[in-house]
Amino acid sequence: MARKPSLITVNGVATRATSLYDQLRIDILSAQLEPGSKLTIDTLTERYSTSATPVREALNRLISDNLVEKRELRGFVVAGISAQDLEEITKTRCWLEERALRESIAARSTVWEEELVLAHHRLSRTPRSLADDHFEDNPDWEPLHRAFHRTLISGCGSRWLVSFCELLADQHHRYRTLSAPRAFSTKRDVKSEHTQLMEEAIAGNADRAVELLCAHIRRTADIIKGDPALFSKHEQAEGE
Template identity: 45%
Template sequence: MAAGASTLVRNETVPDSSRATTATAVYQRIKDDILDGRLAPGLKLRIEFVSERYGAGSSPIREALSRLSSEGIVIRHEQRGFCVAPISLDELREVTTTRCWLETIALRETLANPTPQWEDALVIAYHRLSRTKRFLDDVEPSLNPAWEEQHANFHEALIANCGSNLLRRYCRDLRDQSYRYRVLAAPARPPGGEIEHQPIFEAAIARDVERAVQLLSSHYRITQRVVEQHLLNLA
């Protein structure tokens, strides 16, 4: 993933204790490679190819791909292997819509149960986000991994007190999916982003529930439109 740290915000599918197994390490690397677009949508994932690329035997590879297929990032065809999940306008829309629904609930619930610790964490997350540059201007404009990490952290922090780990996991999965589409539109340098988070943050701190959920959803909708437009331009 763009962020050096794997899949942002501590993936709870790989929490546990001690040092990871290679199956888990490979799982993370493949996931990051797909989300960051280094493994193209639709690409056939021949076992030998993947095996070679990540320097592991077939068993851990299959294990990793099996897990990814449960998350919808990889598609499994019985008896004929795996491939990177394709992308489509329809899916982009579905992901966005579902994300708006779920995060609306999560934010409502969080704002109904605010705690000092939650608020502190949110303040910190917002502060860090606001101090990080949106893009890198190296050669050609590209996403800034650090910003992506803070961005994910902010959205995670926003809904952290919703009271359901399940819901938080679904939101995280949807965030990962969205990220993949956003990366595709990266060269277009989608605007906004920098300015949209402040009002969301402020509404949350002010406990203005209706305003907060409204802003959050339109934040996602706007991003969707930008990406959508970019995809249409390609085709």
């Protein structure tokens, strides 16, 4: 079934390319379009019920986001994954979010604290999986998870820093999505990790909060890298 993106308007003018970019981005981050898969213009125009021009514009924007690659002889493909890439994303994300969190704590206000408590409350009340005995993705969880982490660093005073952190979080999310069933099977207490992180941040304990945040991010990466089938599967797919 074709997925027709809703139109976004700018001064009353519909922008199909922007809508298509948003939908393609969501489908890549959620692994509906898997790493290494071909993105032919004809297939995408049919999938999203649109024309070739907005498809090309959207793909070129996604190249800038490092979510799509243009390869000689193969055309457009969803950006590949690798353990090395994940390690680089993780390391860089820790560097940037450490600075953003320290600045947010240094400038903490009542408004920031209240927003963080609220974001944590909403996340803590939402289960990661819709089933207890097996992984069944809860679509409500990820937006709340991202909102919590975004709020955590939102007081840093730099929209550029927040933007770069969001870009890396997108990349990290793509890996997490691909390995979500394995992560669920580890029975990791993510809820407690978020609670401790919130409490230390609100208490103004920057060193401890940063330590918890980086450990939280790295723990996720370690679980993903421990998935024996993940990288071999997609490396094989890219070679086809």
